[in-house]
Amino acid sequence: MNPVNYLYLAALLFTIGAAGVLIRRNAIVVFMCVELMLNACNLAFVAFSRMHGNLDGQIIAFFTMVVAAAEVVVGLAIIVSLFRSRHSASVDDASLMKL
């Protein structure tokens, strides 16, 4: 199978994730969309690794996963404490700016 197709899929996933981050208000969903974008990148890395015939992309993909795991821990903790204090998981409600 042509590895370029994986790149198309990665681009599609990334776009879906980006759109979710920009559009959705629920922090959990935004968070999941961020994960989706990260995984789209991983997919692209792996596909490039395959296309170029070396392992650099795969190694980067592992790094990304580690970072994503750490990010999930911190991010979920933030979301939980945010929910506790505001009784809502909406990212818009977290704004304290005066307009």
Added chain:
Amino acid sequence: MENLIALLVAAPLLGAAVLLCGGRRLDRVGHWIGTALAAASFVLGLVLFGAMLGYDVEARTMRQHLYTWVPVEGFQGDIAFQLDQLSMTFVLLITGVGTLIHLYSIGYMEHDERRRRFFGYLNLFLAAMLLLVVADNYLLLYFGWEGVGLASYLLIGFWQHKPSAATAAKKAFIVNRVGDIGLSIAIMLMFTTFGTFAFGPVLGAAGDATEGKMTAIGLMLLLAACGKSAQVPLQSWLGDAMEGPTPVSALIHAATMVTAGVYLITRSGAIFNAAPDAQTAVVVVGAVTLLFGAIVGCAKDDIKKALAGSTMSQIGYMILAAGLGPIGYAFAIMHLVTHGFFKAGLFLGAGSVMHGMNDEVDMRKYGGLRKYMPVTFVTFGLGYLAIIGFPGLSGFFSKDKIIEAAFASGGTQGWILGTVTLLGAGITAYYMTRVMILTFFGEKRWQPAPDPDKAASVEPGIEVTPGAVSDHAADASGPHPHESPKSMTIPMIVLAFGSVFAGGFFSIGDRFVNWLEPVTQFEHPHPPISVPVITGMTVVVLLAGVAIAYLQYGRGPVPVVAPRGSLLTRAARRDLLQDDFNHVVLVRGGEHLTRSLVYVDHTLVDGVVNGTAASVGGLSGRLRKLQNGYARSYAVSMFGGTAILIAATLLMRAV
């Protein structure tokens, strides 16, 4: 001997310091200290004069270098004195007349509780004026010049509790400031042209500099002289300066202050000789002021203001003569000296009259005072004859010389100036006769005091003790004219002697002119018509003036309330509208100028500043909206930025 010059200035300065800093414990002796130090300065002046006469004519200039005031490379300001014949003349006039006025003030200011302070100021005035005339450079002269301005301010406003006096003092100070700007600019120009302020180098090199520069310096010096000597257009302060005590008026008008302008022009003769245009301006100013002052003097009912007008007019004669160049300098100074005698005498006489008349100054409320104040009458009368130029008296000799010099200045100018000076002599005779008749002749127009005992005690011939005077002054029920105490009459008598004999003494063998010649140079005037004819015309004009005044005031009763008068009279009563002119042109003009400047400031300057601030504020207000606190909007900018960066990278790579 030369080291004594500094003491000349130091003596009155010491007096001023002691009297002004000494406090109340000097109240009882302060006036004697002040008078003694003024007299000391006069004696010192006489000693120096004697020494000077002993020297050769060419080597009479004495110099003393005290110390270097501003020791900067290329900018040498010295405290150094130069006493030549011109300075000597002024020193003797200032200290001599000044001492007499001090003496007079002892009696005049007897009831003033601030008499000590008054004498301190008088001494300060003398010191500043002496510094002005013995300075050997323009910078030090400027110092004295400003000192004179300060002292005149303090003295004119001496009775500061009167708003009119306070205003007059401020007016004199401010108008003088305008002239002072001229002097400071002239000094700056001298420095840029010659690199020095000292009289010797500046005046020595005046002929070599360009005429344009000399004209500029000359005109600026003329502006300065106009301020101090009350010449048109800066004459307006002089009339109001009469608010000061009368001895101050005498001092300002006779010995100090107004003579400073004449001194400045005569001293700077070399500059004016090199700038004919500036000389013409000087002559025009002198001629205009001469008539201006005379016309004002004709209309005033206030005895002091009439005399003030006459001062303006006489100083106009001197400025005119000084503007004629070497044919006039010596005559200007000669008239200045004789004027010093008779004008001081006239003012002291006026003060004596006021002293006896409860400080009434309106001549229409005098009349017939010759019986009550014989000494004042005689001394004032001699001063009167001197100022109108009655043949044989001081004014005759000095004024006649100026008229001759005016005729001799050549061409049309000579005829115009000659006519103006002749006319001025006639008007002088008219208004002084008017003052004389209104004050001393005719019916008495004042209401005598009701108490017959007191009226009896002031019969002429009975000597009035100072104690008796204080009784009278304490009683304000009405005037009871009496002769003034000896301390007042003696200076008047001395000055009357000067008024009578000084002119003749100076004229014998042209000794005054010869005395000044090494400093001012001298060219013998050659008028187009012979001298006896001019003298004859002067006398005729003078008698005509006297006759007109007699016909107008001497024959019938004088109304106590001034009649409405002609348009010219009414204008002259208001000083020929000088204040109105200043008000309309300068005050109103200034107001309009400031108002329009404020408008420009509000609209244009503030507009730019406020506009900048508002646009920055508006912009930042809009930029602030970007920081809305929504995580997704930040995410948009992040995505957008990343997209742009990537696009840019790709684009660069493609190119």
